[in-house]
Amino acid sequence: MATVGLSESLFERGQICGACFELRCVDDLRWCIPGTSIILAVTNFCPPKGHCNPPNKHFVLPIEAFEKIAIWKVGIMPVQYRRIKCRREGGIRFQVSGSSIFISVLITNVAGAGDVTAVKIKGSRTGWLPMGRNWGQNWHVNADLRNQPLSFEVTSSDGQTIASYNVAPKDWNFGQTFEGSKQFEA
Template identity: 80%
Template sequence: MSPPYAVAAALSTLSILLTLVSSHYSSSSSDYPPSLQASPEFAEWRSAHATYYAAADPRDAVGGACGYGDLVKGGYGMATVGLSETLFERGQICGACFELRCVDDNRWCIPGTSIIVTATNFCAPNYGFTSDGGGHCNPPNKHFVLPIESFEKIAIWKAGNMPVQYRRIKCRKEGGIRFTVTGSGIFISVLISNVAGHGDIVAVKVKGSRTGWLPMGRNWGQIWHVNALLQNQPLSFEVTSSDGKTLTSYNVAPKDWTFGQTFEGKQFET
């Protein structure tokens, strides 16, 4: 079977640097502490399919539909995945972690292996093909598109459109939640990244030393925005994950913060 390079075209926003980066994967799900797998919500294995994309031109910028930018510099490496429309939830799922394992194919599966990946991108539907005839990411398909470096942890690359099983799993991240502040004037945009626990953020508030708590709107992916004059005052952030837990990081950005800087706050416990 020919390698499914056509799938890469569906990920129009995604390209990868030709950099050797080790993926975060486990040889089995038992490598994750039992406490991270105890939630019934995360325990059920579900059926899906997975394909891969190869490394693109190294001059291309690394990006994705979640807004994380350079995935290597952001600490995600190749342990990432693009999700079909059925799974993507219009970007809310960005930052969630999944465990995947290859099933039902003794010829191509690598027995006893699984990988842990973070949702960082969107695999757009291709309605020029039917959902069972080449439109891998068309609804209602549950489909994962992996970097080849991660795909080859669980299956031989010749496998093509590979049956897999997946489940949500809590994210383990080093360091605290990162807040990257961009914008201009009164338009403040903040990328929320490196989130442990459930990983996906559903609400964000920001507070200056001269303001109350201001709700931020989701711009796209995990980029949040607000119109407010917040310069020349330290910034605090309140983030709520999809499990309803809220974490507050006070005075994350100093009074003299500037656009383009990244600040580190507290982290959800796992």
């Protein structure tokens, strides 16, 4: 699956990171490749300038993805898009970073809606602690949770919640990525 950057009008200040779209070229039989579409996962932001200026709704595609729906020579094409459910292999991934006074977690590989609207973290010696969104799907909390197994509760934009218990073992370290055993339905 290709990744895509979105203009500010679509990016929703990073809240839509992880969501999936189906895109196809429209309105130009000379440059569009008929009957083709691509599936994309939102991973980036297109800074407001040129085609990415509000209120434009713009997708910044890698060349390889663009060439599946249109001839690259044209550069910019009108597209038709729709949000779709994401299909992912394996469980939700949690990449842990931070320091002794805070934990930051990047959440990836989320199926279903694909984007996350709320996260809670729990150590073996704490209750559930709500995490705040830092940017995109980076979440943080001011807490020292070292030397405790970590559990996560993730809520997607369609309102579904999954709890992944003891995803990180007691001896986890910053910089490691852990995979939960559960996944949202695609």
